[in-house]
Amino acid sequence: DAKTTQPNSMESNEEEPVHLPCNHSTISGTDYIHWYRQLPSQGPEYVIHGLTSNVNNRMASLAIAEDRKSSTLILHRATLRDAAVYYCILRPYGGATNKLIFGTGTLLAVQP
Amino acid sequence: DTEVTQTPKHLVMGMTNKKSLKCEQHMGHRAMYWYKQKAKKPPELMFVYSYEKLSINESVPSRFSPECPNSSLLNLHLHALQPEDSALYLCASSQDQGAPRGFRYGYTFGSGTRLTVV
Numbered sequence: 001d002a003k004t005t006q007p008n009s010m011e012s013n014e015e016e017p018v019h020l021p022c023n024h025s026t027i028s029g030t031d032y033i034h035w036y037r038q039l040p041s042q043g044p045e046y047v048i049h050g051l052t053s054n055v056n057n058r059m060a061s062l063a064i065a066e067d068r069k070s071s072t073l074i075l076h077r078a079t080l081r082d083a084a085v086y087y088c089i090l091r092p093y094g095g096a097t098n099k100l101i102f103g104t105g106t107l108l109a110v111q112p
Numbered sequence: 113d114t115e116v117t118q119t120p121k122h123l124v125m126g127m128t129n130k131k132s133l134k135c136e137q138h139m140g141h142r143a144m145y146w147y148k149q150k151a152k153k154p155p156e157l158m159f160v161y162s163y164e165k166l167s168i169n170e171s172v173p174s175r176f177s178p179e180c181p182n183s184s185l186l187n188l189h190l191h192a193l194q195p196e197d198s199a200l201y202l203c204a205s206s207q208d209q210g211a212p213r214g215f216r217y218g219y220t221f222g223s224g225t226r227l228t229v230v
Contacts, residue, residue: 034218043116043202044155046218087154099168100145100204100219102154 004088009107012078020073020106022088027068031090034100035062035073039084044102047073049091083110113138118203118222126230127193133225135186135203144186145219146178147202155202161186193229200224 005023012018024033034049048055048062050071055062061074075082087105116137125131135144143162147155160168161180175197177189186203204219 036218041223043204043221043223044219045221049218085154099157099160101157104154 004090004103006086006088006103006106008104009109011109011111012075012082013111014080015077018075018078018082018108018110020075020086020088020108021070022072023070024088024090025069027090028092030093032093033062033064033068033071034089034091035060036087036089036100036102037082037084038087038105039081044087047086078108078110080110080112083108114220116203116205116220116222118201118225120225121223122226122228124228124230125190125193127195129193130189130191132190133188133201133203133227135188135205135222136184137205137220138184139205139220140183141205141207141220142183143206144180145204145206146186146188147204147221149200149202149224151199159188190227193227195229198228200226 032049032051035047036044037047038044048057048060050062050064052064054064063072063074073086085105085107087102089100089102091100116135119134123131145160146158148158149155157170158172159178164180164183175192179187202221202224204221206219
């Protein structure tokens, strides 16, 4: 499984944008980039995913580098409720080996 | 209904006990998963069911026995566990494990069962 590298922790101020980076230099052409987050005492929550183009949804935006070796999850205005561990995951497309494998993630702290 | 429901939320069991964890979803998802999460660690995949058949077992010890009685239910039977098996056990579901249509969607996780083995 291709690996991802994320900073262990980041801090942000409330109502400011947050850019969470992820490096995945060994990504293959069929790997989708998924982001999940886990709030304290809860199960992980799907945030967003993409393949090549930038993606937006109500929760966040995903910016994918042209060479796909890195990506950035963008929270446009951080709130206290966004404090969580954010996981960047490569999910290979298709087949019996298609499974979601979590790396260590980035612990995001949001200051009021 | 867009949730995965896990019961019980907390469980304390002795090393000689037999217990079961239950997971239920009514989203029509055909793939279901068990993960184990130790404190301050990422979730680790244990089992994958696809269309009620076990498709992936990540070399999990036999004291953990999964069961998928129907497309909405997933159980994890526990027997002769060790204290180091204490963890948060998470269930998840997804539209489909591998088909192109299902792949566009993420996994939905439950809140987990916090298991303590004494």
